[in-house]
Amino acid sequence: MSADEGPFRETDGLAAAEPEVSLQRLVLENPSIKGFLGELAILASARLSAPGNTIHSGVTVLRRKKPEAVASSDAAAKALDELQNGFGEGPCLTALRHKTTLLVPDLAAETRWGPYVRTAMQHGVYSILAVPLDLAGDAESVLNLYSGRSNGFSSQDIALVESFAGQAASSLRLILRITQLSDARNDLAAAMQSRTVIDVAVGAIMAENRCDRDTAFNILTRASSTRNVKLRDVAAMVIASISGEERITTHFEE
Known part of the structure; x- marks a missing residue:
């Protein structure tokens, strides 16, 4: 299946520039963890997408040792996160478990996670970037980014996402603290x-x-x-x- 047949078929205007949204404002407007993560996924997708290279973003959280897709920029990202969780292996889950950034520039040349990689390519995925969110032991989470192009993420993209993930993790830790205080x-x-x-x-x-x-x-x-x-x-x-x-x-x- 080609990229045009999968969920990554480009849509005119999807990657158009969007207003800058501060993570601090996301915290104030989305006091719930799920709401914040949903806005985070949308924001990550908007910041990285470019004409001809739409980036779909999802967030996976480890709950009771089981990965769960809790937020996504769109239906395609959610489906791809759930697909990987169903296989129980893949770059995003590996990044989550090892707490390190993982880039797969070209799935066609990837030898790990064979069954998942083949299925992901059938869904139009050709490169993946996964960046863990450091929540200081409060929880385990990873930001998953999917591109319908090989080499869909540049070194500048990786640096941007890692910086963005660091800021997002700080904001998420704040929400976790607020939630804990509210529960108490x-x-x-x-x-x-x-x-x-x-x-x-x-x-x-x-x-x-x-x-x-x-x-x-x-x-x-x-x-x-x-x-x-x-x-x-x-x-x-x-x-x-x-x-x-x-x-x-x-x-x-x-």
Whole structure:
């Protein structure tokens, strides 16, 4: 299959210059990791594409030791990432595992990853560049770039992508930190909310049974154990039975 028959058939205007988009703005506009990686793939494709040489870009992340295509500049890039992941080998996965940039200038002359290389060429791929994203141990990811031409990446392209990947990794580490802090905050809020509901229920039991706090708490925990229901849910049912409210809220909820 020729390059014109595969997903790399050139489209007029695809490689036209696009506005410069800062990675910092991508972080602000895409607080989710998946959203940022999607914009990153599109930006990488736009920066490297040239008339007659459209570059398709994807991002693969290693999750529980299994590679997963999480973002792409277009459907063709996603399909090619998933194809390589299906084979379990290829230049992008090798770059990911060895944490080093890997260029395959001409798939027709490549002797490694035989089954994958043959299939990739049938899909119109003739050169591949893979650059890992250094996330400082937080995760493992690689930026995958596909060209429908042999020698589709120059030495200047490689230097540009490595610099770009370094900046992107810094931004991605920031998003990971933000996500971790947000998760911690949400966990704390949930714990405080549960504690408040339980405390209110204990107070209601104390008033109803004219007992001390320890006795009231034991009544609540026994009910939780006997019914095999979470303590917070039992507490909410106690409050609902007294107040008549079906949904119990606290000032910790936003």
